[in-house]
Amino acid sequence: MRKSVLLALAVLMLFGMALAQQRRVVLAVGGKTAVVYLPLTVVERLGYFQQEGLEVVIQDLQAGSRALAALNGGSADVVMGFYDHTIQMQAQGRDITAFVEVGRYPGVVLGVRADLAERVQGIAELKGMKVGVTAPGSSTNFYLNHWLIKAGLRPSEVAVIGVGTGAQAVAAVERRQIDAIVNVDPAITLLQRRNLIKVLADTRTAQGARAVFGGEYPAAVLYTTRGWLERNPETAQKLVNAMVRGLRWMQGKSPEEIARVLPEEYFLGDRELYLQVLRNSAEMFSRTGRFSDSAPLRPLTVLSGFDEAVARSQIDLKKTYTNAFVDRVPKP
Known part of the structure; x- marks a missing residue:
């Protein structure tokens, strides 16, 4: 009996240690069911976060401005949102950095x-x-x-x-x-x-994005404060590993294959319509998670047209994104 009790205690201790080793990340998103953020749900449903040893708590705040506010207020560690906010925040004196690109067109x-x-x-x-x-x-x-x-x-x-x-x-x-x-x-x-x-x-397609912006326009990304990245490089790497793995999984998948991993509520009561949505959005997502060196200039130009703080500032685009984590993702 004593041996059984000791064995049970040992198992519980190991289980507790495994849970403790999971890294908890609070991730805010501005509308989780929006197709622009689809890779986040794909990664979540395929278990890639868990396989990286992460416990990712997703807060669906229904709008990008609210997700950004959660990061600035300290209730979220990371945001799945649009890259534009990193430029806007630098103009306001906040050091926000995108560290993996999910969408190469806005889809708006x-x-x-x-x-x-x-x-x-x-x-x-x-x-x-x-x-x-x-x-x-x-x-x-x-x-x-x-x-x-x-x-x-x-x-x-x-x-x-x-x-x-x-x-x-x-x-x-x-x-x-x-x-x-x-x-x-x-x-x-x-x-x-x-x-x-x-x-x-x-702007759901390459042609539409070219007509509006002149080319690729980094859209959905993971971003956070530079301080969080510096304090949590291993956790950031695990997030990027999972996201890039999800982007790779989506490549070449049919709308039907992608739909099979999604919750029923995503279909708004019309599965066939959602399959058409996936066909319309196929070009939108990044294939690698990597930012190009030229595309971030387009959001800067757009924001400078109406945001006086951005227009007045000397924006250092190299501080608004990094490819360092994507470049360390294991090869498939």
Whole structure:
């Protein structure tokens, strides 16, 4: 009996040690079901974080600005969000660094309500209208500002309303709470299928991104404070290992294969529609997780057009991202 008790205690101690060795990371994301952040769910569902010895606690805050606020406030260690925020934060004196690229195109779409399509033939005709974004201050808001300025309008000439992502964003259009929307899939494809919007600008593909930005535009990334990276290099490496492994897994997979690893609620009640979403988004994701040296100039140009703090600052882009961790990921 004594031997059995001692053996049981030993097993419990080993189990406890294994749990203690798991590294806990609180990761905030601005709308987990948004397709732009799809690799995060793929990595989570395939167990790659656990296989790296990580306990990743994902906080879904439904908007990039809220995820950034969680990082700045200390309630999150890392954010899955858009790269633009690293530039914006440097202009405000905060040292935020992206350390793996997930999306090479933003996947953001601007659409006007279908019943207003005849009246709104172009972006300039949005003047005075209510435009839904995921949340004020989020990257969808940045792109709206960029499109308005290119069309000769000031951002203040439209009313910006936060509508979240997914079903919440679709409902805002259906109930005519907004006149136009800047959002991401699956909401956009669902709105298109129901003939509820007319698309005015689209960055889900290479062609669309070139038309809007002139080429690749780093979008979804993992970012954190430089201080956290310096204190936790091994944990950061494990996060990057898992994310790059997920990006590699997605390459060459059919929409059906990817859909099989996702939760049912991601499909918004229409699996076939979601498969179409995945087809529309195939070009969006990075293949390697690595940042190019030239693409970060495009977000800087976009932000400088409407953010006075960015325009006034001498932004050091080399401090807004690093490839050091991606370059150390084991080869497949």
